[in-house]
Amino acid sequence: MASLFSSVLLALSLLSSPFLSNANAHTKLGFSADLIHRDSPKSPFYNPTETTAQRLRNAVHRSVNRVVHFNGKDASVNSPQTEITSERGEYLMSISLGTPPFPIMAIADTGSDLLWTQCKPCDDCYTQDAPLFDPKASSTYKDVSCTSRQCAALESQATCSTEDNTCSYTLSYGDKSYTKGNVAADTLTLGSTDNRPVQLKNIVIGCGHNNAGTFGKKGSGIIGLGGGSVSLISQLGDSIDGKFSYCLVPMSSENDTTSKINFGTNAVVSGNGAVSTPLITKSEATFYYLTLESVSVGSKNIKYPSVSDSDGSSGKGNIIIDSGTTLTMVPTEFYSELEDAVASSIDAERVNDPQNVLSLCYSTTAKLTVPVITMHFDGADVTLDSSNAFVQLSEDLVCFAFRGNDELAIYGNLSQMNFLVGYDTVSKTVSFKPADCAKM
Numbered sequence: 001m002a003s004l005f006s007s008v009l010l011a012l013s014l015l016s017s018p019f020l021s022n023a024n025a026h027t028k029l030g031f032s033a034d035l036i037h038r039d040s041p042k043s044p045f046y047n048p049t050e051t052t053a054q055r056l057r058n059a060v061h062r063s064v065n066r067v068v069h070f071n072g073k074d075a076s077v078n079s080p081q082t083e084i085t086s087e088r089g090e091y092l093m094s095i096s097l098g099t100p101p102f103p104i105m106a107i108a109d110t111g112s113d114l115l116w117t118q119c120k121p122c123d124d125c126y127t128q129d130a131p132l133f134d135p136k137a138s139s140t141y142k143d144v145s146c147t148s149r150q151c152a153a154l155e156s157q158a159t160c161s162t163e164d165n166t167c168s169y170t171l172s173y174g175d176k177s178y179t180k181g182n183v184a185a186d187t188l189t190l191g192s193t194d195n196r197p198v199q200l201k202n203i204v205i206g207c208g209h210n211n212a213g214t215f216g217k218k219g220s221g222i223i224g225l226g227g228g229s230v231s232l233i234s235q236l237g238d239s240i241d242g243k244f245s246y247c248l249v250p251m252s253s254e255n256d257t258t259s260k261i262n263f264g265t266n267a268v269v270s271g272n273g274a275v276s277t278p279l280i281t282k283s284e285a286t287f288y289y290l291t292l293e294s295v296s297v298g299s300k301n302i303k304y305p306s307v308s309d310s311d312g313s314s315g316k317g318n319i320i321i322d323s324g325t326t327l328t329m330v331p332t333e334f335y336s337e338l339e340d341a342v343a344s345s346i347d348a349e350r351v352n353d354p355q356n357v358l359s360l361c362y363s364t365t366a367k368l369t370v371p372v373i374t375m376h377f378d379g380a381d382v383t384l385d386s387s388n389a390f391v392q393l394s395e396d397l398v399c400f401a402f403r404g405n406d407e408l409a410i411y412g413n414l415s416q417m418n419f420l421v422g423y424d425t426v427s428k429t430v431s432f433k434p435a436d437c438a439k440m
Helices: 052-071 150-153 234-240 332-344
Strands: 012-013 030-037 092-096 102-109 116-118 158-162 165-173 177-191 198-212 221-224 243-247 258-262 274-280 292-295 300-303 320-321 328-329 361-363 373-377 380-384 389-396 396-400 403-406 419-424 430-433
Touching: 102 158, 150 158, 150 177, 177 234, 177 332, 198 234, 234 243, 234 258, 274 380, 292 332, 328 332, 332 403
Parallel strands: 012 198, 102 221, 116 198, 328 403
Antiparallel strands: 030 092, 030 258, 092 102, 092 177, 116 221, 158 165, 165 177, 177 198, 243 258, 243 419, 274 430, 292 300, 292 373, 361 396, 373 380, 389 396, 419 430
């Protein structure tokens, strides 16, 4: 890790952040970083004894449990694996906090906003293998005051101490996990693929002193990449023109290739094959909402249900896109129709998933010819490869990688693999472009 920071740092005060005064607002950033899958050999979660199929099976379980992370409902997965599947996302980023830089391997999460890590002194914390961040050891760390814009940006998640005027935060997740601590600002250093780490000053972070729940001991915190005002994307603000993108390498890829996340000028998605769909703003600012109009299975087009427009979105924004959820989740009634269309297009005998997580499965011994599945987003048709739509859960079992769920519709990461997926929070679009992510 030390060698990562031995090269010249591209040092930038994030003066274009909405929280900070502006002395250098025209500085524009363009950089890329590794997005490490949690089952990669580069990840602290890596288990070398697992097969690719076992890793995919565990990812499917985590996907179902992530619905709990979002909304607190019972995920209803009755299996012996569920106790190991409550991590909060599928990809990690190598970052450093403070001065001198303190390395942290944190989960990159498009479904949350605040960047937080466990900090010394830890009053009541979950067990963590890696050393804890010590704010007293950082010369650039400073607690945020109650009257600051940074504290106000956390809204109901922030509380104030009348004793010392410091801002505190509390984040609770649907599965009863929580983190509590101080809202602070410090220097964040991101590793870059060109070996010129990017140093970002005055980034708002959560320094957690009281954290509990289903956090795994291998993780060191969360990097919030959501749409809320304290997410890393929002804090980078004008310096990246509100743009980021990623290209996810398929989990079944045999070579040890790392996915990439791009920011600013590096994140533009354009050219042959690129399509864009509107990004819908809702009262829940964290999530990235898209409008799915229908799904085609071969020549059969199945209309997707709209949502109520009680939040002023005119019935749009009926599915969120999320890099931390493996499966694609759709309303149960729609899923039944979709499954029927897929099943009727496959000339093979169905078999049961012994763990009852996915309902449309086949034996790998059958010679499967699967239909072409196209997601018809508003203004953007995204045609899935068979590897986007089906997942191999064991040596002899392959299943349709969609699942019915009436709580929250999610366009998951299996559907996004081998696409360059670009988010433009200024122009309010999400773009898709087919790509060989292993070669990017």
